[in-house]
Amino acid sequence: DARVTQTPRDKVTEMGQEVTMRCQPILGHNTVFWYRQTMMQGLELLAYFRNRAPLDDSGMPKDRFSAEMPDATLATLKIQPSEPRDSAVYFCASGLSLGAISSNEQFFGPGTRLTVL
Amino acid sequence: GQNIDQPTEMTATEGAIVQINCTYQTSGFNGLFWYQQHAGEAPTFLSYNVLDGLEEKGRFSSFLSRSKGYSYLLLKELQMKDSASYLCAPRNDYKLSFGAGTTVTVRA
Numbered sequence: 001d002a003r004v005t006q007t008p009r010d011k012v013t014e015m016g017q018e019v020t021m022r023c024q025p026i027l028g029h030n031t032v033f034w035y036r037q038t039m040m041q042g043l044e045l046l047a048y049f050r051n052r053a054p055l056d057d058s059g060m061p062k063d064r065f066s067a068e069m070p071d072a073t074l075a076t077l078k079i080q081p082s083e084p085r086d087s088a089v090y091f092c093a094s095g096l097s098l099g100a101i102s103s104n105e106q107f108f109g110p111g112t113r114l115t116v117l
Numbered sequence: 118g119q120n121i122d123q124p125t126e127m128t129a130t131e132g133a134i135v136q137i138n139c140t141y142q143t144s145g146f147n148g149l150f151w152y153q154q155h156a157g158e159a160p161t162f163l164s165y166n167v168l169d170g171l172e173e174k175g176r177f178s179s180f181l182s183r184s185k186g187y188s189y190l191l192l193k194e195l196q197m198k199d200s201a202s203y204l205c206a207p208r209n210d211y212k213l214s215f216g217a218g219t220t221v222t223v224r225a
Contacts, residue, residue, distance in 0.1 A: 031211065043160070043204070043215040056212070091159060097211065105150075106213065108159035 002026045004094050004109035012115045018080040021112045024073055025094030032075045033093040033106060034060075034067055043091070049075065050097060082116045089113050121216035123205050128222045129195055137190045137219045139205030150206040150213060151179050151190045160204060164190065195223045 005024045013019055025032050034046040047067040048056040057067060064083070069075045079086055093106040120142040129135040141149070148167040152160035166172055166181035166188065178191040192199055202218040 042217045045212060045214075048211060050211070104211070105162050105165065108161070110159050 004092055004107050006090075006092050006109040006112050008112055009110060010113045010115075012117065013082055014117050015083055016081040017116075018078065019082045019086075019114060019116075021077045021090055021092075021114070023075040023077075023092030023094075023109055025075060025092070026107055027073070029094035029096050029107075031095045031097045031104070031106075032069060033095075034075070034077050035091040035093065035108075036088045037091060037111075038088045046077070046090075079114075082114075084116045087114055087116050121205055121207065121214060123203075123216045123219045125217070126220045126222070128224060130224050131195055131197060133195050135192045135195060135221060137192070137203050137205075137221070139188045139190075139216060141186050141188070141205070141207045141214075141216075143186075143207050143209055143214065145209035146183065146207055147210065148208045149179075149181055149188050150208065151177075151188075152204040152206060152215075153201050154204060154218065155201045163203075192221070197223050197225065199223050 007022045030051050032049040035043050036046055037043045044059055046059045049069050052069040064079055066078045089111045091111045092109045095104050095106045097104050123139040127135055150165050151163040153163050154160040164179035166179050169182055171180045176193045181188045200223045202220050204218045205216040206213040
């Protein structure tokens, strides 16, 4: 049963601390997405990777957020320093990009619920 | 930019039918997704439309009119487990833009 996995599932930290969230995409998928979900803003795209290359990080606050894919089985999202307004659920999703007409469905991980005090 | 409009809430009884409408204005378009999200869980894929018309998948159907910037999700024979948020998400190239979601409550 192939699934996207994310760790940690819950994280409570204090303002100013570094937070690292990890994602293991489904084996064989070539796209990875990071989303943030809040009640106010809904689901927002933070970053997009294809074949491990970062193609879009326009949704990320550049001064404190960074996203990487050290290898095909791991994607990371870091916040340094964290702020209370970063409190949200962070989802990772992966997919297989087969062209413009294909659904290229995204499969979401369970999310990391981040609380910054 | 993207502008996606769907109702905030809908309530229906078990066994009934509910239709969730979504209108969108996007700078580019190559398909529209519907996702289901139960409270505290991740979104899960329901349907995808790239051409005009109706796609049926069991109790769920989705319709698209590209010229009108309009889609709907039809849920038939509602069950209690269908209580969830339903997210409309038009796609531009690789990028999905999610609406705020429609919370559907199914009552016995």
